[in-house]
Amino acid sequence: MNYHKTVTFTLTMLTALVFIFTAQAQEMQQQDGPEINSPVISEDNHVTFNVYSENAESISVNGSWMGFDETAEMEKNDEGVWSITVGPLEPYMYHYNFVIDGVPAIDPENPKAMRDGTRYASTLIVPGEDSEVFRVNDVPHGSIKKVWYDSPTLDLTRRMYVYTPPGYEDSNEEYPVLYLLHGGGGDEDAWTSLGRANYIMDNLIADGSADPMIIVMTNGNANQTASITDWAEEPDASQGMFGGEDRSDQDVIDNMTAFPNSLVNDVVPYVEDHYKVIANSENRAITGLSMGCLQTQITTMTNPGMFEYIGCFSLGIHYNPPFDVVSNNVLVPAYDEHLETMNNELFYVAVGSDDFVYEGVQSLREKLDEHDFDYVYNETGGGHTWANWRDYLADFAPRLFK
């Protein structure tokens, strides 16, 4: 091998070796162009987004710090890098998409993205006091188990996520359990990926503000086995709580009570059989957001005495279709029957002042007041958003099992 050949051989091998250590990543094509980072967060919490395209006609950004329908145009420099600086943003967790000539896209430079139903967005956390509670901090972390269980009630084998707190594996203790329900469009993955429930609990447990507890995150869509990413079959267009167009009132009620029934009949027994659980009502809590709040109300009103700690995030009582059926036939009769005698430890209601369900929550409060039922009310700013639901969990969890 002469000198020239040796050099060529060595360079080829060096390229190959670099490739070995980024091999899988290299399976997904990377774009050419100048080296850029995105997002870049400045010390004063301005955030700069960068994306490279020589040819795009327009690129804009849509982020959760803006109005839902707003976008902000990015500007292109001589190198073909489109940029925008926004802020300063309040310390918090945000999600965003670029819109490349009308096509929504995650940020190619940002490795952190999350799925929300069928869509993906890039995420960023602006550091600061208000984002500490859901950051990954240097504290002990609980485990998350994705486990499949039989639901005879729904005639399905289904997946749920179970959070066990730090120390659970090596402990002989028994723990209380919080059943944490997602909203419409969500699934069993939502409370950890969008809601960061595991890191919120790690942080609250580490600073002593919440007790160590098990958290059970189910799939509240009664006809699904698991999140869409893990379905055996292609999406079925009829999937959804309310069934088809020709539903009767009883169909609506059956659909709305199917998941709560499976929770009580299948999930709670599974958890209490398979985990180190204090299996009594004083150590059982339940809450949910939006649809999950409706399911929480149905579960607790139709199973009085089962859960001492009850939360409702961003929903109330609604006298309009299809909720009027549920409110008039299930919820309100249950409230009227049980509120006089119920005396559970905590009933917690939270809603944002800009939420479109705000009035329905006020109807719920009126019903509770009508029966002189004590509850905690947390009214925040903001709307029907994960920004609020993360905060509500962080406010709710420390109130449990005290």
Next chain:
Amino acid sequence: MNYHKTVTFTLTMLTALVFIFTAQAQEMQQQDGPEINSPVISEDNHVTFNVYSENAESISVNGSWMGFDETAEMEKNDEGVWSITVGPLEPYMYHYNFVIDGVPAIDPENPKAMRDGTRYASTLIVPGEDSEVFRVNDVPHGSIKKVWYDSPTLDLTRRMYVYTPPGYEDSNEEYPVLYLLHGGGGDEDAWTSLGRANYIMDNLIADGSADPMIIVMTNGNANQTASITDWAEEPDASQGMFGGEDRSDQDVIDNMTAFPNSLVNDVVPYVEDHYKVIANSENRAITGLSMGCLQTQITTMTNPGMFEYIGCFSLGIHYNPPFDVVSNNVLVPAYDEHLETMNNELFYVAVGSDDFVYEGVQSLREKLDEHDFDYVYNETGGGHTWANWRDYLADFAPRLFK
């Protein structure tokens, strides 16, 4: 309330109610435009991709069925929908990106995407016999637990994924364990998200071709606590096995042996303490791909007798920097010392004929042959790809613990 007001009110509320059941999804902006689906797989396995953009200058697709650097141009119709039909594609799992005026983007209509290191791609499975083994089928599913453990060897608290087979939770049996290592650029998430190891095992166990076993998937990057999505801090540019530019030979060896040492000293004891495990060499297997194959070789050659079942996917012995340091100082001396006396149940080597590491694998085979050491050799087509690694796992797992 007059008639007009009632109608308006009802329509507003109906809109609000629809919103409740897609509330989180609605937090991420959806594009306007004609209703489209993508990808659409025809009965004869042609695949059509669709994306809407009135303004893009060019949109193309890059998919894992093509060459790495290739793209195929999509064509725009009168409604602004860009389309291309490819195939017929062999039944298999593929990933792809759209390239919107030069910007890589996942398919906005496809809810299935996966992360590979720092990048995301959309995925699709063309159904057929060859994709049955990694599909989500109607068979019992094992659990996956994301658990944090102490690694005194690396002075880190780290995350790993543990697959337990269907029935594990309700069984009194003890199980064998496979330690399954990812490659460079990967992390503890790779073997389930890219490799579909859990569904492969579910299917192999269901049809009786593999024994029920526990699978431990660690993070092989010795300086990382977890995958980049779950780091406490921002990415550290110096992260990587080989350390900085000024490394000595000993630095390289230390880096290369750090993870194998932690696997033997920290991970195996944790797993054998916390799971229902048959804790002996006949019930311990290890394999890895690329960098994980190197780590498998280091682990097994420096700990002879610990694992009866050893696999190596897509790597061999390399006499070039920085591997020459490891080959000449760790691997080859270990082979020479131990191969004469070693007599483990299985040594399995797999590589694709187009893989850039093909020659290095032949060097490994020569070393094994030199010592008359029996091994199984699986040479396939293809290169350094997850398509091969999924197949190698499906071929390797049924050979274990027999």
